[in-house]
Amino acid sequence: MNLKNIVKSTIFGMIITVFCSCEPVNNTLKNQLKYVDTIDSLMIKSYNRDLFNGNVLVVKNDTVIYQKSFGYTDASQKIKLNDTSIFNIGSIAKEFNGVAIMMLQERGLLTINDTISKFNLNLPDWSKKVTIKHLLNYTSGIAKIDFLTTKSDKIAWEILRKSDHLFFEPGSDFLYDNSNVFLQKRIIESVTGLSYEDFVTENIIRPLKLTNVVFDPKTGYPNRTSCYDANKVLCPEIEFISGWLWTDINNLNKWINAMNSNILITQESFDTLLKNPYVDGKTASIGEYFEELKLQRHDGTSYKFKSVYLNDFKNNITIILLSNNGNNVIPKAHTIHNILLDKPYKSVGEAIKKECVKNVDLGIKAYYNLKNSNTANQYTFDNPRELTKLGYELLEFDRIQDARKIFQLLILEFPNHANAYDSLGETYFIEKQYDIALKNYKKAVELGGTNGNAKTMIKKITMLKNK
Numbered sequence: 001m002n003l004k005n006i007v008k009s010t011i012f013g014m015i016i017t018v019f020c021s022c023e024p025v026n027n028t029l030k031n032q033l034k035y036v037d038t039i040d041s042l043m044i045k046s047y048n049r050d051l052f053n054g055n056v057l058v059v060k061n062d063t064v065i066y067q068k069s070f071g072y073t074d075a076s077q078k079i080k081l082n083d084t085s086i087f088n089i090g091s092i093a094k095e096f097n098g099v100a101i102m103m104l105q106e107r108g109l110l111t112i113n114d115t116i117s118k119f120n121l122n123l124p125d126w127s128k129k130v131t132i133k134h135l136l137n138y139t140s141g142i143a144k145i146d147f148l149t150t151k152s153d154k155i156a157w158e159i160l161r162k163s164d165h166l167f168f169e170p171g172s173d174f175l176y177d178n179s180n181v182f183l184q185k186r187i188i189e190s191v192t193g194l195s196y197e198d199f200v201t202e203n204i205i206r207p208l209k210l211t212n213v214v215f216d217p218k219t220g221y222p223n224r225t226s227c228y229d230a231n232k233v234l235c236p237e238i239e240f241i242s243g244w245l246w247t248d249i250n251n252l253n254k255w256i257n258a259m260n261s262n263i264l265i266t267q268e269s270f271d272t273l274l275k276n277p278y279v280d281g282k283t284a285s286i287g288e289y290f291e292e293l294k295l296q297r298h299d300g301t302s303y304k305f306k307s308v309y310l311n312d313f314k315n316n317i318t319i320i321l322l323s324n325n326g327n328n329v330i331p332k333a334h335t336i337h338n339i340l341l342d343k344p345y346k347s348v349g350e351a352i353k354k355e356c357v358k359n360v361d362l363g364i365k366a367y368y369n370l371k372n373s374n375t376a377n378q379y380t381f382d383n384p385r386e387l388t389k390l391g392y393e394l395l396e397f398d399r400i401q402d403a404r405k406i407f408q409l410l411i412l413e414f415p416n417h418a419n420a421y422d423s424l425g426e427t428y429f430i431e432k433q434y435d436i437a438l439k440n441y442k443k444a445v446e447l448g449g450t451n452g453n454a455k456t457m458i459k460k461i462t463m464l465k466n467k
Contacts, residue, residue, distance in 0.1 A: 032060070032065050035060075035065065035066075035339055035340055036065055036066050038339050038345075039058060039066050039336055039339055040066065040068070042332075042335060042336070042339070042345075043056055043068060043070060043332075044070075046070075046327075046332065047070040047071060050230065051327060051328075052070055052071075052321075052323060052325075052327045052329075052332065053070060053071030053072065053081075053323055053324065053325035053327060054069075054070060054071065054081065054087075054306075054321060054322045054323030054324060054325065054327065054329070055067075055068070055069045055070075055081055055083065055085060055087070055248075055249045055320075055321070055322045056068055056069075056070070056249075056319075056320065056321050056322075056332075056336075057083075057249045057250070057253055057318075057319075057320045058317075058318070058319050058320075058336060058340070059253065059317065059318040059319075060315075060316065060317050060340060061316050062257075062316065064253075067083065067249075069081040069082050069083060069085070071325065073085055073224075073225045073226065073324070074225060074226040074228060074234065074324070075226065075228035075232050075233060075234040077232065081225070083248060083249060083250055084212055084223050084248050084250075085223055085225050085248060085249075086212060086213075086214065086217065086221070086223045086224050086225060086246045086247060086248050087225055087246060087247065087248070087249075087305060087307060087322040087323075087324060088225075088227070088237075088244065088246050088300075088302045088305040088307075088324075089245070089246065089247060089252065089300045089305070089307045089322065090299075090300025090301045090302040090305060090306075090307055091287075091298070091299065091300040091301070092252070092287075092298050092299070092300040092307055092309070093244050093245040093246075093300065094181050094284075094285050094286075095255070095259075095273075095285055095286045095287075095298070096200050096204060096245055097181060097184045097185050097188065097196070097200075097243075097285065098136055098184070098273050098284065098285025098286055099204065099259070099264055099265055099273070099285070099286075100184075100188050100196075100199060100200060100203070100204065101132060101136065101184060101187070101188065101285075102265045102269035102270075102272065102273060103203060103264060103265055103269075104188065104191055104192070105269070106265060106266065106269060109191050109192075110132065110187070110191055111132075112131065112132040112133040112136060112272070113131055113132070113133055114131060114132055115127065115128055115129060115130060115131050116130050116131070116132065116135070116183060116187065119186075119187050119190040119191070120190065121183070121186055121187075121190065122161060123160060123161060124161065124163065124164055126141075126142065126163075126164075126165070126166050129170055130142060130166075130170045131170065132184070132187060133277075134170045134171060134180075134278075135180040135181075135183055135184050135187075136180075136184070136273065136284050136285055137174075137276045137277070137278050137279070137282075137283070137284045138174055138175055138176050138177065138180050138282070138284050139170060139171050139172070139173065139174055139175075139276075139278040139279065140166070140170050140175075140179075140180055141166035141167045141168040141169060141170055141172075141173065141175065142160065142163065142166060142167075142177075142179050142180065142183070143159055143160055143163035143167075143179055144167075144175070144177045144179055145159055145160075145177060145178050145179040145182060145241065147178065147238055147240050150240060150241060151239040151240065152239070152241070152242075153182075153241050153242055156179070156182050156241050159179070160179060160182075160183070171278050172278075173279075173452070173455075174276075174278065174279040174282055174449070174451065174452050175452040175456075176451050176452060178240075178241065180284070181241075182241050184285075185243050196242075196243045197215045197242075197243055200215075200245070203264075204264060207263075207264070208254060208255065208258050208263065208264070209254075210247070210251045210254060210255065211251065212247065212248045212250070212251050213245055213246065213247040213248075213251050214245070214246055215242070215243060215244065215245055215246075216242055216243070216244055216246075217246055223248065224246070225305075225324045226324065227302075227303050227304035227305045227324045227325070227326070228304060228324065228325060229304055229325070229326055230325070230326065235303045235304045235326075236303065237302070237303060238302055238303060244302075249320055249322055252309070252320055252322075253318065253320060256309060256311055256318055256320075257318075259286075259311075260311065260313070273285050273286045274286060274289045274296065275289055275291070280448075281448070282451070286298060287299070293312070293314065294312065294313040294314035295310060295311070295312050295313070295314070296310070296311040296312075296313070297309070297310050297311070297330075297333075298311075299329070299330055303326075304323075304324060304325060304326035305322075305323070305324055306321075306322075306323045306325075306326060306327055306328070306329045307320075307321065307322045307323065307329065308320070308321055308329045308330050308333045309321075309333070310333050310334070310337050312337065315340070315341065317337065317340055319333045319336050319337055319340075320333075321333055328389055330385065331347065331349075331383075331385050331386065331389055334380075334383065334385070335347060335380070338380065344377055344378050344379055344380055344381075344382075345378075345380065346378045346379045346380065347379070347380060347386060348367065348370065348371075348379040348380055348381055348383075348386050348387075349380075349386035349387060349389050349390040351366070351370060351379060352364075352366045352367050352370070352390070353390060353393070356390060356394065356402065356406070360394070360399075360401075360402035360405050360406065361405070363406075364405065364406075364409055367409065381413075384410060384413070384414045384417045384419065384420065387406055387407075387409060387410040387413065388407075388410060388419060388420070388423060390406050391403045391406035391407045391410065391423055392423070394406060395426075395427070395430075400427050400430055400431060403427055404424065404427040404428075407420060407423045407424040407427060408424065410423070410424075411424060416447055417447070418443075418444045418445075418447035418448045418449060418450050418454070419444070419450050421440045421441070421443040421444040421447065421454075422440070422441065422444040422450040422453060422454050422457075424440045425437045425438075425439075425440030425441040425444065425454070425457065426457075428440065429457065429461065434461045434464060434465055437457070437461060438458060438461050438462075441454045441455075441457045441458050441461070442454075442458065445458070
């Protein structure tokens with residue numbers, strides 16, 4: 001189906017079609033209308049409570065069943081968002097370099113098992129044992145490129161070429177850092193003789209007819225959004241390494257569909273990007289893959305730009321949320337997913353938030369009262385992100401003690417959840433209670449780690465204690 005026609009099939013068009021038709025409404029359409037009504041109610045409430053400013057799109061069985069814009073393009077709040085608004089999608093843009101690498105492998109121009117020394121990038125000796133595969137999976141161990149201080153490709157080159165050691169042996173650990181992305185792009189340039197942007201434009205953007213995407217747009221570019229905070233203050237935007245693709249929500253949906261349909265790369269190549277052979281439960285260029293659910297999730301952050309999509313292969317569902325207001329979009333995406341799967345979807349975190357703001361002990365009491373009530377099956381008690389999100393919201397307002405109590409509740413409810421200990425450790429670290437913080441970070445590592453953050457914090461605390 002043509003995307004332009006799909007997009008026109010919105011909630012309002014569906015409702016008009018149903019009620020103007022003389023034909024009986026079939027059960028499938030009834031269910032879709034039920035989902036649409038529930039999703040719309042959720043998103044309206046989120047917007048009214050200042051919990052979402054952005055665009056949302058939901059696809060089920062290859063048809064857009066819900067699409068809507070909420071809020072404004074920037075802090076001035078003069079221009080409303082629409083489906084042509086272009087967002088910084090953060091790490092989701094890394095999919096394009098990952099797919100480009102696999103395209104080059106399929107063309108016989110490289111293999112992902114090649115060491116990066118093969119590409120004459122004038123890097124130190126560690127390049128002889130780091131492979132493209134390590135870069136794709138963030139297991140290279142190469143030097144970090146700090147987005148706060150690395151403001152150009154030139155500075156990134158200087159960091160990498162002056163680095164004489166690796167953080168760990170390639171393939172032995174996981175460290176999520178953009179240095180891996182930077183080198184992927186430079187390898188693409190070395191092999192093709194084109195700039196990264198030109199290769200992606202000629203081999204991906206034009207063939208897929210992605211018409212409203214742009215690399216590194218400056219303020220004032222048509223349809224470009226800007227990020228702002230909860231106080232309606234324009235936030236700074238990152239000066240960083242080049243080659244970050246911005247897109248509207250329709251073209252992002254077209255990209256996801258192209259991946260699902262193997263238009264650019266084979267299923268074998270797609271699976272290579274989807275599953276990390278080094279670290280269970282982690283991927284790289286195309287996000288996380290939950291194999292038991294057949295669910296791909298990828299999210300991106302760039303200051304107050306937040307984005308996420310869920311790609312449910314089993315149930316043929318795609319959910320995309322893009323925000324320019326720092327909103328926590330991941331839980332909302334999962335809530336919509338639960339609605340579509342007829343699972344409990346009411347946020348337990350939101351249900352007790354008001355009480356927690358007043359008095360965290362009363363909030364925790366409300367949590368258990370709700371859990372023991374007759375309506376408990378309507379709430380998302382099985383999702384640790386609910387309490388995690390609530391804890392960090394309290395932390396944002398410097399309510400460290402209250403956040404700690406929520407993270408302690410999280411550990412009681414999910415004793416094997418590594419992120420719970422990582423979060424609890426953070427509250428102790430903020431107050432410089434390093435011994436207790438260290439204990440919790442070590443427990444997080446023992447339970448599987450937290451994308452390398454717990455190990456990083458252990459090293460940081462060890463250094464602080466040794467001063």
